[in-house]
Amino acid sequence: MTxxxxxxxxxxxxxxxxxxxxKYEYMIELSKTLDKMEESLKNDKNLIKGCQSKVWLNAExxxxxxxxxxxxxxxxxKGIIAIxxxxxxxxxxxxxxxxxxxxxxxxxLKEHLSPNRANGLYSMIKQIKFYAIAYSKK
Amino acid sequence: xEFDVKNIREDFPILKKQINGKQLIYFDxxxxxxxxxxxxxxxSNYYNNYNSNIHRGVHxxxxxxxxxxxxxxxxxxxxxxxxxxxxxxxxxxxxxxxxIVSNGFLNLLDENDEIIVSGLEHxxxxxxxxxxxxxxxxxxxxxxxxxxxELDLKKFKRLISExxxxxxxxxxxxxxxxxxxxxxxxxxxxxxxxxVLVDGAQSAAHFKIDxxxxxxxFFTASAHKLCGPTGVGFLYGKKELLEKIEPFMGGGEMIxxxxxxxTTYADIPHKFEAGTPNISGVIAFGVAIxxxxxxxxxxxxxxxxxxxxxxxxxxxxxxxxIIYGDVKNKTSVISFNLTGSHSYDVGSILDKFGIAVRxxxxxxxxxxxxxxIPGTVRVSLSFINTFKEIDILYEAIVKAKSMLS
Numbered sequence: 001m002t003x004x005x006x007x008x009x010x011x012x013x014x015x016x017x018x019x020x021x022x023k024y025e026y027m028i029e030l031s032k033t034l035d036k037m038e039e040s041l042k043n044d045k046n047l048i049k050g051c052q053s054k055v056w057l058n059a060e061x062x063x064x065x066x067x068x069x070x071x072x073x074x075x076x077x078k079g080i081i082a083i084x085x086x087x088x089x090x091x092x093x094x095x096x097x098x099x100x101x102x103x104x105x106x107x108x109l110k111e112h113l114s115p116n117r118a119n120g121l122y123s124m125i126k127q128i129k130f131y132a133i134a135y136s137k138k
Numbered sequence: 139x140e141f142d143v144k145n146i147r148e149d150f151p152i153l154k155k156q157i158n159g160k161q162l163i164y165f166d167x168x169x170x171x172x173x174x175x176x177x178x179x180x181x182s183n184y185y186n187n188y189n190s191n192i193h194r195g196v197h198x199x200x201x202x203x204x205x206x207x208x209x210x211x212x213x214x215x216x217x218x219x220x221x222x223x224x225x226x227x228x229x230x231x232x233x234x235x236x237x238i239v240s241n242g243f244l245n246l247l248d249e250n251d252e253i254i255v256s257g258l259e260h261x262x263x264x265x266x267x268x269x270x271x272x273x274x275x276x277x278x279x280x281x282x283x284x285x286x287x288e289l290d291l292k293k294f295k296r297l298i299s300e301x302x303x304x305x306x307x308x309x310x311x312x313x314x315x316x317x318x319x320x321x322x323x324x325x326x327x328x329x330x331x332x333x334v335l336v337d338g339a340q341s342a343a344h345f346k347i348d349x350x351x352x353x354x355x356f357f358t359a360s361a362h363k364l365c366g367p368t369g370v371g372f373l374y375g376k377k378e379l380l381e382k383i384e385p386f387m388g389g390g391e392m393i394x395x396x397x398x399x400x401t402t403y404a405d406i407p408h409k410f411e412a413g414t415p416n417i418s419g420v421i422a423f424g425v426a427i428x429x430x431x432x433x434x435x436x437x438x439x440x441x442x443x444x445x446x447x448x449x450x451x452x453x454x455x456x457x458x459x460i461i462y463g464d465v466k467n468k469t470s471v472i473s474f475n476l477t478g479s480h481s482y483d484v485g486s487i488l489d490k491f492g493i494a495v496r497x498x499x500x501x502x503x504x505x506x507x508x509x510x511i512p513g514t515v516r517v518s519l520s521f522i523n524t525f526k527e528i529d530i531l532y533e534a535i536v537k538a539k540s541m542l543s
């Protein structure tokens with residue numbers, strides 16, 4: 001599926017929620033589905049600075065696609081990571097670079113985008129795009 | 139006059155605000171206190187009626203503004219019981235004040251000197267001293283905490299010596315609300331001729347402070363934690379000390395004579411008030427002090443103690459909730475975690491209930507390291523809060539716990 005299709009699916013999933021509790025519960029569920037990150041990858045190099053809870057993001061480039069691994073100490077942040085990886089994992093650098101991130105606003109998680117939230121969503125998206133730009137030059 | 143929280147809340151327009159469809163419950167008073175209408179009005183009144191530069195113009199507006207500004211200094215002197223009006227220096231807040239002192243001592247220290255800070259400090263009371271020690275080659279020593287998070291006085295007595303020139307500590311810890319035994323620390327420090335700076339950012343809003351009785355050398359607090367505006371604070375220093383230290387900010391207002399060869403500094407307090415200050419903010423600070431005095435600091439303390447006792451008891455009913463710094467001598471702050479949950483998660487869910495708390499390290503990483511935790515949820519209560527709000531907090535934490543487990 002393209003990044004655009006994945007985003008549309010996600011927006012549809014979120015449109016069924018009636019209030020924030022259901023949304024948060026869904027994100028907490030998603031956090032549990034995230035592939036376990038290898039402990040050795042939770043190092044300073046992969047630590048995203050400026051987050052209130054620790055967030056680690058690792059990227060590997062295989063067969064023209066970027067494979068991300070990520071984790072966080074906070075469960076809601078981890079749910080956000082799961083959403084991001086659902087969208088951006090195993091995509092080509094060009095797909096990621098061209099992608100629009102307005103889906104965040106559409107699923108009602110815009111509040112997590114402000115830099116003040118320091119929850120890493122803003123920094124994570126930036127880091128994902130950085131990796132894509134770096135690998136696009138390889 | 140009886141303490142009537144319902145009436146008092148009417149003075150704070152922000153309390154009518156809805157957050158996420160819920161009535162705002164403001165439990166982040168230790169970061170910034172809310173602002174009563176009289177303080178807000180004093181700011182607009184300044185800009186509507188006598189906005190002009192102080193200490194300079196001969197015109198009437200400037201006179202009026204200067205008078206109001208200096209009246210505020212006198213209000214602070216009186217409230218904190220400083221001996222002289224000029225011992226009160228207006229700053230942009232405690233961080234600015236601390237930097238005046240740390241920079242002021244740059245030329246007075248060398249590699250044989252030591253300075254002591256407490257282990258309960260906010261970053262703003264650690265970083266300036268580290269910078270100063272790097273420049274002067276003097277040594278920085280830290281008063282350790284005991285297992286409850288209180289300062290270990292026995293160890294302090296072993297740290298201090300004739301080499302100690304300065305001792306810095308906060309009156310109340312911002313992360314835990316623990317009240318430090320500053321009276322004793324000042325006495326011990328003076329025995330060794332060490333100068334003491336107390337950061338009162340977290341104490342001045344909760345009880346009345348008598349600077350002469352404390353016999354403290356330097357003291358500082360910020361207006362925005364005392365119902366005043368942001369970006370204003372003061373530094374108190376004993377006259378002879380303020381006269382001794384060099385100002386670190388040069389500019390207008392702080393000089394008496396300038397040629398291109400030499401500048402002669404103005405007398406205190408102007409020596410430390412370079413440039414045009416936050417005039418409306420300083421005036422509003424005075425109004426805020428009046429407001430709190432009208433309610434009465436004893437009544438405030440008494441009510442806040444009741445809130446704290448109630449909230450502590452209530453929160454302890456929740457299984458797997460750990461309170462840090464749960465000691466007898468503290469202000470109305472509860473710093474806690476739910477076992478197995480990150481403070482960020484708990485804070486995010488509380489926000490959905492319209493409850494404002496602080497989460498994370500509270501700019502006090504060494505304290506978090508002491509307890510070996512990445513952060514806490516900090517509920518800081520003040521006299522504008524109610525028992526009912528604590529009940530709502532309790533319900534919200536229970537809900538957060540069930541969502542996160």
